[in-house]
Amino acid sequence: MKTGISIFIAAFVALGASWCGLVLAPSLQLGGAKETVVLQSADHWPQQRTGDATLGLQVYRASGCAACHTEQIRQTGVATEVTVTGLGAHQPDDFGAFVKSLFILPTLVEYTNAIAASLQGWHGELPRTLLTSANQQVVSEMANRLKAIGVKSETRIVPQGDDIIARGWGYRQSVAADYLYDQPVQLGGLRAGPDLSNIGVRMPDANWQWQHLYAPKSVVKTSTMPSFKFLFEVRPVGHVPSPDALKLAADFAPGPGLEVVPKPEARQLAAYLLSLKANVPLYEAPFTPVTAVK
Amino acid sequence: MNQTANKSDCSGELEASLRVPLLALFGGAVIWLVVGLVLGLIAAIKFHAPEFLSACPLLTYGRVAPAANDAVLYGFCLPAGLGVMLWIFARLSQRPLALPVVPVVAAHLWHLGVLVGLGGILAGESTGHLWLEFPRAAAVLIFAAFLLVALSAAATFGWRRERNLYPSHWFLFAALLWFPWIYSTANLLLVSHTLPRGVVQPVIGWWFANNLIFVWLALMGIGTAFYFLPKIAGRSLASSGYALFGFLTLIFFGTWCGIPQSAPVPAWLPAASALGALLSVIPLLALALVAKKTVSGANVACLGGPFCFIKFGVLSFVLSGVLYVSQFCPRYSLILDFTWFGFGVTQWQLLGFAGMILMGAIYEILPKVMGQPLPFPKLARWNFFFFAGGVLLFVIPLLIGGVEQGMQWHDARVPFADASAVALKFLRVSTTGQLLVLLGSLCLLLNVFVMTIQWKLGLVKSVLAYLTSPLAASEVKP
Incomplete structure (x- = not known):
């Protein structure tokens, strides 16, 4: 660093690289984003807001609501649940005994405690979630065993994470597609109040x-x-x-x-x-809507 | 590399050329600091009494809080940093400031820009992008003012008499390039009629905020510290090799931080930031080492003087920097994101690091430029103790409260309101800290303004003396 020009070149290259990486590349990747399709449906996502709601975003911006509220749901992973929806010819007690008999299966060994806990104090109320696992094999094993004895069950995709499970603020993580029509996007960075993605x-x-x-x-x-x-x-x-x-x-x-x-x-x-909703499953953020379980 | 031995004959001329530009930059900056801290205090009080000033739309929390942040960053840190830079450039170049009128004009444009910007935010004209809330008119004024100051600094640098480059040069020169690039990019893309689609907006915003608050403040603050620390300690900078290493790694790695791990964007973006943040620990440690080796064993009584300010600033730089990059660690971000932790780190960077170093530099520079001692040297010491204690009392509860809050959110049995109530306890302590910081800044305000008024009275007196005693005119000092 003996001359001004060498400092200039070093700074230019350093900042230029991050400009290409964090400004140019995302603009190229996401700048032309279009509406996507809701999973297992022909509906488009996101929907355009009504006129009032579009103006409301400007009130939200001008009042600085984003200083205390976020509009983003975090997710740490996805689990699949097996939920019993009908016992067929079985009584709750012998169904429980049947489930316990499955505990010797090597795939279920890790889950015996959790399954036993889910049957604790159960007297046949339906639907009842039996098993939650991130492992697809375990889930399908359980679903197949239940099907074999004529018990009706559903498997549901359930996103995991504090925002969704502990706080109940959303159904799935927020993804880039959710913000397509927001001008400006109001993600927020502080939760002095609750998240508003699904208010x-x-x-x-x-x-x-x-x-x-x-x-x-x-x-x-x-x-x-x-x-x-x-x-x-x-x-x-x-x-x-x-x-x-x-x-x-x-x-x-x-x-x-x-x-x-x-x-x-x-x-x-x-x-x-009221227009803030992120309640449909997308390809990049799948979940099974709750209404599917009767 | 010996920066201590460059006292030259032109010193008087050099200082005189900087007097008006620096008074213009520092004077406004100090006012904005106080304004920003008052606004910050109003915002904080709203957490203890939500109805405080709530009837007035101008002072609703969502407007006051960003206005407070922007007043401290754009009103104080940037113009004061530019003033200090001009002085250091002139000193290291061994020549008077080039084009001294230009920075005077720039200072007025700048402060007008901040006034327009803050007024805009309070009136509800904020752009809605974090750290870029200033409406377009304000952004244009600030950008133009920066270019003018940079022009004067570059001219001073280009026409320098002393041809050697010092470590301070690298940092400050890079800072001159950095700001126009990031500010123009962010404003052209985000504060125009046709915004980019969807989440590209916050990505650009995060890139900008990181480059301004983490990288630019580091370039300006460390560049300043690497000038003053050796100067006051009466020795040369410990290791310019490490300094160069720290400089290069800072600009190459630090600039990649900024995208939060939880951001709803393609996963490679937060991953790039996590890597950048991990590597940014290297420059933090390297620069800390240089500063440590430079000051350790220096026989300088500090007692709340500029040396104290700058040492505290460098320590804050390292600690706040480590906490800042830790937020980009995926594991910690799950707890820390969206809590008061991030706010606390930013305040530490703004006030504890940049603010401290700038105030130390102002106290060191002003007596030299004005050719007279500080009017209240005791208040300057009080300033240090108030500000240092205040910053710690302000920031540390926010950091602890943030972690606590994040842990509570994780627990489904704790309702959200209870988790927020936990944070409120910590906020009460931190508001006390804000009050102390404000007291400290008032000491600075008094010193700068009494000095300015004394100088202006002196000017009037010399004019009067000139008019009344024409014979002795040649003897009167301007």
Whole structure:
């Protein structure tokens, strides 16, 4: 490093390499991404948002919601579950005895404790998940044995990970395809509040969303979210109360003769929140929808 | 390689050429530091009392928090870093600053840009991309201002009298190239009408944020430290071989970090970042070794002076750097991602590393450029103790709280709200730390502003003296 030009070349090559790797290459790989198809369906994914929801993303951006909320679900792996859906001619007790008789199978040795635990205190309620394993062989062995004795069962793909299992925020991991129509993409980096990838599935009621935005503590007692009162209008009740007026508990209501109605921004933001769904299986993020188990 | 022995005859002329540019850069920077810390405090208080200032859309948490971060990074770290760079370039070149008017204009453009940017964020015009929240107008002003400062620095470098290159040169010169490249790329792609599709946006954002906060701050901070540490210790930099090794590995490996392991992007991207992060431990250790060997055994009483600031800064660089890269380890990221840990590391990098080194440098430089001692040298010491203690009290609870929070999320029996409540306990301590940091920065503000006012009064007095006693005019110092 004796001359200015050698420093320049070193810095240019170093930054140029990472620019090619982390800016150019992802742009080439993902920049032309198109809608994908939902697994085992002809539906396209993702769907375009409605006009209100598209505007709502801008309210979300302007209010900096992403400072506290993420829109990404993590997944550590995929397991397959065997769920018993019908016992056929069997009684719960002799079915249990049959399952225990399978414990000598070499493929099931590792799982005996887990299977025994899943039958603990079971009196024949269905459906009952018998076995969860990441090993496809083990799962099909179990499914085949059950089929052989005439017990109905289903195998389901269940993504694993704290966000999905412990927190119940989603069905599967978030993937690049989910964000195709987001301008700007609001992934967020801090979870001072819960993840919102599936808030449209978890809390599908716009009234709840409004109430939560106006007075978070009125619906979630432990909430640390600040109120977004400025997205609402407090006004005297007219001849006929507004159908959209918030139904607030007495502690949070503005006072007699007054009603709280959402401003357009609040409507848009709630529409955007309700549009947040990542509830369909994709090729790169498969899972078996819960509705399949009757 | 002896940087200590380059006192030259032109020293007075050199310092005088830097006076106005540096006052313009530092003065605004110090104001933004205080503004940023106040905004940060407002944001933090909202966690203890969610209704605090919540009726005002300008001050809702989601606007105040990014504004606070950007005020510290773009308002303080960058312009103060540029000022220190100009001074070091002039010193190492043994000549007065070239084109001294240009950085003065640039400083005003820069601070105008930050004002527009912060106003934009608070008014809801944020772009929504992390660390790139400033709206387009602000980004254009900042970019232009940087180019102008770089022009002056490059001209000073090009017309240097002392032809030797020092380790500081490598770092600072690379920093001059780095910022325009990453800032223009990120803004052209993310703050334009046609955004790239989907997750390409956050990928570019992460690349930019890593290159600015990890790499650029390291180039600027370590470049500055490698000038001042030997200078104050009265010896030469310990091992320029290791320094070169650290420099090259930093720019080649550090620049690949940034993509979180959990990101919903093709798996090769986080994998590349994990590898880059692993290799980035090498420059951290190499640079730490150089700094350690340079200062160990130096017989310098530190007592909260610039030497203390810069040593604390280098130590923060190494520790925060190790924690920063650890977030890209797939195993740790499962616990650490999305918790307060990452926020804590960033604050340590901004305040504990870059902020500390810059404040130390400002205290060292200002008396020289102004030709008079600091007005409140005691406050400068208090500044160190407040800031150092404050940063630790601010950051360490966030780090511990983050790990705790991540562990709790893993446990299905703990409701989310309880896990957040655990973090709140730690946030209370860290808010106290923020208060101390703010106190420290007020000491800096007082010193810089009283100094500026004294100088301006001196100018007025000399003008008056010139007018009233024409005979002695030739004797009056400008």
